[in-house]
Amino acid sequence: MHWLDYVVVLAYLSLTIGLGVYLSRRQTRSEFFAAGSSMGWLAVGLSVMATLFSSNSFVFYPAIAFGSSLRIALSLVAFTLMAPVIIWIFIPVYARLKCETAYDYLERRYHVSVRCLASGLFILLRIGWMASATFAASVVLAGVSGVSQVTVILALGVVAVLYTLLGGLRAVMWTDVIQFFVFATTILLALLLLLWHTGLSVSEVATTYSSGRDKLLFDFTPSLVLEHGSWAILIGVFLEAVSAFGADQVAVQRYVSARNERTSQIGFGLNLLGMWLVVPGLLAIGVGLYVHFQQQPQELVTVIQEQHKKLPGKVIQKIHADSNPTKNVAASTEKIGEYYKTHPDEVYPDMVAAKLQDQAMPKFVLLHFPPGMIGLFLAALMAAIMSSIDSGIHSVTTAIVVDFRDRLFPQWKPVEESRDLWQIRFLILLIGGTSVTLACFVGNLGDVFAIGKKMTAAFGGPLLAVFVLALFFRRSTTIGVFTGTFVAAGITLYLMYRYDTWYSVWFWPIGFSLALVIALPLSFFGAKSDSALTYWKVMRGSNNMKVKP
Numbered sequence: 201m202h203w204l205d206y207v208v209v210l211a212y213l214s215l216t217i218g219l220g221v222y223l224s225r226r227q228t229r230s231e232f233f234a235a236g237s238s239m240g241w242l243a244v245g246l247s248v249m250a251t252l253f254s255s256n257s258f259v260f261y262p263a264i265a266f267g268s269s270l271r272i273a274l275s276l277v278a279f280t281l282m283a284p285v286i287i288w289i290f291i292p293v294y295a296r297l298k299c300e301t302a303y304d305y306l307e308r309r310y311h312v313s314v315r316c317l318a319s320g321l322f323i324l325l326r327i328g329w330m331a332s333a334t335f336a337a338s339v340v341l342a343g344v345s346g347v348s349q350v351t352v353i354l355a356l357g358v359v360a361v362l363y364t365l366l367g368g369l370r371a372v373m374w375t376d377v378i379q380f381f382v383f384a385t386t387i388l389l390a391l392l393l394l395l396w397h398t399g400l401s402v403s404e405v406a407t408t409y410s411s412g413r414d415k416l417l418f419d420f421t422p423s424l425v426l427e428h429g430s431w432a433i434l435i436g437v438f439l440e441a442v443s444a445f446g447a448d449q450v451a452v453q454r455y456v457s458a459r460n461e462r463t464s465q466i467g468f469g470l471n472l473l474g475m476w477l478v479v480p481g482l483l484a485i486g487v488g489l490y491v492h493f494q495q496q497p498q499e500l501v502t503v504i505q506e507q508h509k510k511l512p513g514k515v516i517q518k519i520h521a522d523s524n525p526t527k528n529v530a531a532s533t534e535k536i537g538e539y540y541k542t543h544p545d546e547v548y549p550d551m552v553a554a555k556l557q558d559q560a561m562p563k564f565v566l567l568h569f570p571p572g573m574i575g576l577f578l579a580a581l582m583a584a585i586m587s588s589i590d591s592g593i594h595s596v597t598t599a600i601v602v603d604f605r606d607r608l609f610p611q612w613k614p615v616e617e618s619r620d621l622w623q624i625r626f627l628i629l630l631i632g633g634t635s636v637t638l639a640c641f642v643g644n645l646g647d648v649f650a651i652g653k654k655m656t657a658a659f660g661g662p663l664l665a666v667f668v669l670a671l672f673f674r675r676s677t678t679i680g681v682f683t684g685t686f687v688a689a690g691i692t693l694y695l696m697y698r699y700d701t702w703y704s705v706w707f708w709p710i711g712f713s714l715a716l717v718i719a720l721p722l723s724f725f726g727a728k729s730d731s732a733l734t735y736w737k738v739m740r741g742s743n744n745m746k747v748k749p
Contacts, residue, residue: 208575216375220363223371229617232368233598235457243373244458245470248451250376251591252444258584259336259558265486267557269416271428276479278437283472287465290446293738295461301602302452309670309733311678318666319603322449323596325659330592331638334585341581343562350640356582357636360589365628369457372590379583386580387481394488397568409487424702436705439712443664449595489560497547501540503559505533510554593632658696661711662688669719671735677723684719
């Protein structure tokens with residue numbers, strides 16, 4: 201790395217910590233948790249975008265385009281279909297009920313037990329998501345910087361926890377805004393640099409990439425094991441998006457921080473626009489990487505040599521057809537180099553077979569980014585990691601304090617606000633430390649795309665079902681919803697690890713559907729309420745909106 205790269209990285213880290221220190225003055229509980237409900241649409245929209253579309257996205261969208269197809273782009277259709285649901289259903293409910301957390305509504309609708317169950321599912325989901333998202337971006341960051349993944353995770357975890365602990369939600373959101381612009385600028389510059397290095401026009405790059413690829417944009421084959429199948433993307437990503445943006449405290453906390461309902465809705469529209477800019481940009485990077493490395497396949501040989509232990513047995517046997525591959529590491533890597541000198545066309549398929557496609561981007565950065573731009577790329581990756589950590593630990597802390605401590609153990613809440621803030625900050629440290637530690641070990645679960653889905657789908661689908669039942673099924677009851685959600689999460693976890701060849705996105709509709717199918721029949725055995733606080737009752741402005749004692 202050039203000295204300019206170190207300057208860029210240090211400047212970015214100093215800016216985030218400085219922002220936290222600056223905003224730490226005159227903190228109150230309302231300021232720490234909801235930024236005093238004073239944030240504008242720009243901060244709300246870009247913060248939601250940066251938080252829920254960060255680390256995993258930066259890695260797996262380019263990796264999928266590089267190693268497979270562009271079928272994942274159908275996610276944009278799912279995101280667009282999701283937007284009206286969030287804007288006209290979820291945001292108005294939270295704004296009109298003045299909820300402190302998303303799960304506050306569930307107690308008003310059912311019982312405190314449902315509130316705690318849903319909040320507990322969110323906490324498990326979000327801690328798992330933080331760990332997987334942090335791990336995903338650290339793979340690339342470690343590859344570019346030459347620093348071990350564990351060191352990267354621990355260092356950035358400390359920085360993110362520090363400014364979150366000091367500045368609260370306002371610091372988290374404004375840092376997310378900065379992170380979004382760093383992220384977007386890096387994508388644009390990377391695209392321009394890739395295009396320049398290929399020496400081809402945009403149409404020539406597209407033609408080269410699409411040549412020989414079957415079902416490049418769509419594949420409606422009905423299959424549970426097909427990766428990036430169109431049915432799975434349309435159904436699964438839609439449900440995942442509604443859950444993430446409607447039933448997840450990370451997003452809801454940003455809606456609560458807005459000046460009013462309209463501000464939240466405009467901010468969400470900005471978030472959708474950001475998706476339509478960022479997703480195509482990340483996929484275009486994957487396309488550019490494929491075309492570049494088709495021209496220069498020898499640049500990827502070192503990746504295979506460094507990760508040769510991940511090569512499938514058939515590839516190892518092919519490379520070492522005339523020698524003993526287990527003799528020693530030096531001989532093995534030397535033989536790999538010799539083999540691909542004479543078989544350059546096999547570098548790409550062997551790399552994909554070993555699931556090393558997420559290493560293509562860091563290799564290009566190391567070889568071709570100019571001084572200063574490597575630092576910007578590292579800053580973007582750090583932004584992706586820290587936006588995952590800061591928002592996650594802040595929202596999980598909010599859920600624990602509001603949904604559990606204040607509701608179930610009010611005697612534990614200090615009388616003085618200063619002592620309350622100290623307790624909250626201690627929880628920030630505890631949750632941040634737990635998530636960062638888990639991130640160091642999450643890599644054993646599989647590739648970065650599957651990791652993110654496995655860590656969230658089992659809980660996210662049933663969690664969304666709770667809200668759908670509450671809002672639109674007046675006859676649903678506490679016993680039905682609680683039992684259905686709990687059992688559905690357990691079954692989904694079992695299926696996830698029993699059928700690990702199923703495409704991970706399918707576990708969202710599986711978990712969601714199971715919760716509905718189980719909860720609705722069981723609701724016939726519970727006490728029904730004619731005054732249930734459904735969506736229509738909230739929109740009519742019912743006076744029966746207080747939390748039951």
